[in-house]
Amino acid sequence: MTGPMRDDEVRDLLHEVAAGVEPGDRLDAIRAATSARRGGRGWWVAGGVGLVAASVVTALALTTGGTPRTTAPEPAEPSPTPTSVDDRSQHVDDLEELRRSTEGVRAIYYIGDTPAGPRLYREFLTLDRHDTLSVAVAAAVGRTPDGRPLPADDHDPDYRVVWPALTNASAEMSSTGDSIEVSLGGDPEGDLRSRGELSAEEAQLAIEALVRTAQAAVGDRLPVRFLLFGDPVDTLLGVPTSEPVTTRPDLDVLAHVSLSDPFEGQVVDNDEPFVVRGAANSFEGNVVTRIQRWEGTEVVAEEPTIAGWNEDRLFPFEVTFDLTDVPPGDYVVISRTDDPSGAGMFDTDTRRITVID
Template identity: 40%
Template sequence: MQHTPRRTVSVLTGAVLALGLLAGCGDESRDAGDRPSTPASTPSAADTTTDATTEPTSGPTDDGMGEGAAVPVYYVGDTPGGDRLYREFTRVTGVERLVGAAAAVTQGDPVDPDYRTLWPGGRFTAVTLEADAIVVEVPEESWLEQGRLDRAQAKLAVQQLVYTLQGVVGKRLPVRVQYDGRPASTLLGVTVGAGLKATPELEVLAFVNITEPAEGTGVSDRFVAEGRASSFEATVIWEMQDSAGTVVLEGFAQAEGYMDKLYPWRTEVDASSLPPGDYTFVARTDDPSDGEGPGPTVDTKRITVQ
C-alpha cells in the first residue's frame, strides 16, 4: 500500500521568525479565499464548516512552502457590522511559510494599527500539510477551550487561522486540530468536526480591503491603488487625506463584481497636484442607503508621497 508523504513543519526552539509587511505586493493571483464581511450576523456553528465559494491561491511569490516568502495573514478590524477580517501580506524568514503564517495569526504584530488578532499569543507546536487537510498541533490543552473570548470572537479567531492557512497553501483544505498527537474535537471552544472550513466571505471578511499601497510605504506622485471589495454596484470610493484629515483628492474605482464575494478593484491615482508628504489613502464601499443604514466599510493606509 502506497502512503502519501506528509509534510510536517514544527516550531523549533530558538527558530527565528521575522514578520514584516510586504510592501507593494499584489493580490493573490486568483481571487483567493479572502472575502468581505457583511454587516450581518456573526458566523454560526454551522457556518464554521461551510465551504467557501472559491478556492484560495497562495501569495505572489509562492513556491509552495518555501522560506522568505510572502504570506497572506488575516487580522481583525472594525466594520459597521462588527468585527471582520482584513488581509495583510507579510514576509516570513527563518521558518517555512505555514509556520510563519500560523505564528503571525497567534502572536504577530500587524503593521496596520487598525488591525489586531483575537488569539491569546504563543505558537502552534506543529503545522502539517497533508494530501487532504492542514493539521495544527496546539501546545496546551487550554487552546482547545473558549477561554477569555466570547462565542462570536472564538469563531472569528478560528476563521483568522483557517483563511490564513488556506491562503498559504492555495487550497480550500479543511484544518484539523491535534493535541498531544491525538485528534482534538474543539479549537477555542469551536467544534472541529471533520475539519474546520472557511465560512463564506460575505459573513467574515470586511467588504473592502486595500492591498496597495501598503501601510507605511512611500509612493510616487502617480501610483496604483488596488485591493478587493464587495460594494454596491461594484463601486469603490477612494480619497486621500492630509495629516489634518482634510480630503485633498478623491475618486472611485470599479471592482470586477459584487454581491456574492469580494472582487479585485484597481485604480491609478494622480497625486501630482499634492505636495510631497504624509497622507492617508482611504477606500470605502458605496452606501446606497445615504446614511440610513449602518454605513460604509472602510480601510485606510498611511503613505508618503515622495
C-alpha cells in the same frame, strides 16, 4: 506548463488559490513590493519574513459567499469527507508555478471592525523561511517565527489578534496530503477550549483566520484539522473542531473592501503615479478612494471606481493618482464602499503613507 502564463490565466489561478493574491494584484507589483519592503521592519527580515503588501480583508476577487451578517455566525462547518488529492485543483502544475513566481507571498488573516461587526482582513507577507506554513500560522496568532510576540510596529494597527497572549501555533501537511494539521499550544494553565471573554463571532473568526492563513500558505483550499498540545481537540475557543474545518462563505467573514496596495507605512514619491489596488463588494459596485492628511480632515485627492456586486464575492479595483501637487507629509489612503441608506453602514480600509519629493 508549456509556455509563459497570460494575465488572464494568472487571474484565474489566483481566484482558485485559497485566500491567495487577488487578481487585482499583478505579480510584478507583488515582487516590487517584496523587494522594497526588505529594507525595513527588521524582525520579519531577521526572522526570514518580509512584509509585502497589506491587508487582508478581502480575499480579493474571492470565491462565492453569503450575505453579510449582523448576528454571530454559526460554528465553523466541519468537513466529514475531506477533498481528495486528485480533485483539489485542475491546475496543480500551474499552481506550483504560481507559488514560485510570487516568491513565497502568502496572506495572513487578522480581525478588524466593520459596521456589521468584526470581520477578517489580511496582510501579505513574503515568507523566506523554508517552513512557510508554520511561519504563517504563527503570525496569525500574533507570534514571530521564534515564538516572540509580534511587534506592534510590524502589524497594521487597525487589525488585531484575539488569541490569548501565550498562544503559539505550528502546522504541517497531513501524512495523506489531503488536509492541514494546525497544532496550538500556550500557557498550560490556560484553556484554549473556552472562548473566555471573546464574543462568539470573534471566536469563530479566530478559527477562520487560522484556516484561511494555513490554506493560503499551501495554496490550496484543504480542510484543517486542529490539535492542542499535539492531540486532537474537539473544541477551540468554544468552536467545534472535532472534524476538519473548512472555510465559511467569503462575504460572511471578510470585510467588504480591502486594500492590497499600498502597504502600511509605504513611502511614496510624488513624482511618480500612485496606484491603489484592492477588492470590494459594494452597492452598484461603487468604491471611492481618497487621500487625506494624516492629521486633520483635508482631502487632497479622490477617485471613484467600479468594482462589483450582485455576486457573493469581492471584485478587484484599481485607481491611479497624480500626486504632483501633493506636498510631502503623512497621509492616509481610504477606500470605502457605498451605502445608499445614508446610515453610514459602509466598509472602509485604510493605509498610512508618507509622501516625499
